[in-house]
Amino acid sequence: MTQPQSVGVVEPQRMRFEAPLALKSGGQLDEYELVFETYGELNAERSNAVLVCHALSGSHHLAGHYADAPENKGWWDNLIGPGKPLDTRKFFVIGVNNLGGCYGSTGPASINPATGVAYGADFPFVTVEDWVDSQARLADRLGIKRFAAIVGGSLGGMQALSWTLRYPDRVGSAAVIAAAPKLSTENIAFNEVARQAILTDPEFHGGNFYAHGVVPERGLKLARMIGHITYLSDDAMATKFGRNLRHGKQVYSFDVEFEIESYLRYQGTKFAGYFDANTYLLTTKALDYFDPAFEYGGNLNTALANAQADFLVVSFSTDWRFPPERSREIVNALLHNRRNVSYAEVECAAGHDSFLLDDPQYHGVLSAWFDRI
C-alpha cells in the first residue's frame, strides 16, 4: 500500500451561468458564477465523480494547496488525495463554493449587473435546495449525469441529503456526516444571536457596508465566537484550555485573562478578517430554513420516500450541535423507506468539529465505504 499523499498544487476554476436560477425564496439570480476545484480524473464513462458539499464557513478548496500559498491547505485535505479515504486515483472529486459565498462564487459582495454596485442587502436568500440546483447545473456542464457519491459534513451533509431528494437518480451513494434533518430550536437560537451581533453592528449599514468601505468586524467576531463554542465539546475545551489564567492569577479586569477568552477572541478576529458578514447571515438562515419534512407535514419518512441512494450516516458522540440522535432520525426514516443505510456513531472527544479531524474509526469507515463504491 502506498503512503497517502496530497493532491499537491491545485487551481480553482470558474464557470458562468447565464440562464436565470429561480430560488426557493421566490427570488431569482439572472446570472451567476460558481467557483470550484476538481481533483483526480473524470473517467471515460463519467461515472466516478464525487461531489463534496461544504459547511457554513467552508469553500470549494477541499484538498491540496495553491502554488503561491503552500500553507493554505484544503479543509478536507486529510480525507482527499491519492491513498486517502476519498482516493483521487479512483474518484474525480469536485468542491464547489456555494452561491452567496465569499470565496468567488456569486455572492453579496459581487457586483449586481442590474445596478453596477455590490449586491449587499439585495442579494436574495439562498437555500440548501438552491445550492443543490446550482450544483446540478455545474454537473450538467461537466457532463456528469450521475454522481458516484455526494458527501458532506454539517450543512454539507444537509446538501448531500437534499441532493438525494431533488435528484434521486443522479446520486449513487450519499454520505451524511454530523448532520440533522433540520435544526433544533436551540440551534436556531444560537444562529439568531450570531446574526444579531452582525445586524446590530454600526458598521453593517443594513448590509450595504461595501459602499461605506467598512466591514462589521465586531459583529462578525462575536458571531464566530458564539459559533465556535458550539462546534467544540465541553471536554475538548477543558482539555485544551481549562481555566488557565494568562497572568497566573485573577487580575479583575475585562481584558483577556482566561486562555479560552484569548482563543475565542483570536478565532473571532481572524474570521472577521476574511469572511463576509452577509454570507454569514445568508448561510445561517439557509441552515435554519432547511427542513425537507416541512412540506410533508413534518413527516420525515414521507419526505425521504423519493431517495434512491445508498446511504452512510456518521455522527460523533460529543457533538452537541448535531448530536447522534439527530443523525438517527435520518437513519430511521431511511430504514422506513427500505433504503440501504449504514450508520457509524464515532466515539470522538472533539465535538461537532470532529468531522474535520482524522479519527481512525471515522476515516476507517469512510475508506471502507468508498472502497465499495
Added chain:
Amino acid sequence: MKSLRYDHEVIAAWIEPGERVLDLGCGDGQLLRYLEDSRQVLAYGVEKDPDNVRACVANGVNVLQIDLEKGLAGFEDGYFDHVIMSLSLQAVHNTVGILEEMLRVGREAVVSFPNFAYWKHRESILQGHMPVGEDLPYQWYNTPNVRFFTIADFEALCAMHGIKIHEGLGFDRGELVKEDHNFLASVGLFRLGH
C-alpha cells in the same frame, strides 16, 4: 464471537427470499452477507464494536452502530420478518428486555447461545474449573459473556414470559444433536414467536 457456518445455514433455511432481516451483534457481517447472497433479503446489522462496523461496511452490508443494551428504539414495530441474535444473547445484560424488543420489531426471533449445561462443561465444573472450549473460547476473567445459562434455563424463561418456541435445535461441534439437548448440545438455536 465467531459465527459458525452450520449456524448460518440453519438460520438461512428459516428465511424466505425477499424478507427483511435484522442481525443483532452482527460482527463483521458474515451472516448478513450470506443471507443477502443466498436469500436476497433486505438486511441490516446492529453492532457496537468500531472494528466490526468498519468490517461490515467493507463487506458491503448495512450496519448500524448502536449499543444493544439501549434497546431497539427507533425501529418500527413488526418491521422485520426475522430478528437474529447469533451467539450474542449471553453477552447482553438486559436479557428479557432484548428478547421482548426482538419480538416487538420482528415477526420471529432467532437466537443461538452456548449451553452451559453441555456435558463437557459439566465435566469441567466437576473438575473444579469454569468451562473453556470451542463455543466458550474465553477464560472467566476475560469473557465478554455476562449471562451463564443453559438450554433448559432458556426454555423456562420463554415459558415464563409467554414467548413461543417454534423450533429448538441443539448442536455439538456443528453436528445436529437429536436428543437430550441440555446435556449433549454445546449450542442451542431457537426460532421464537409471539
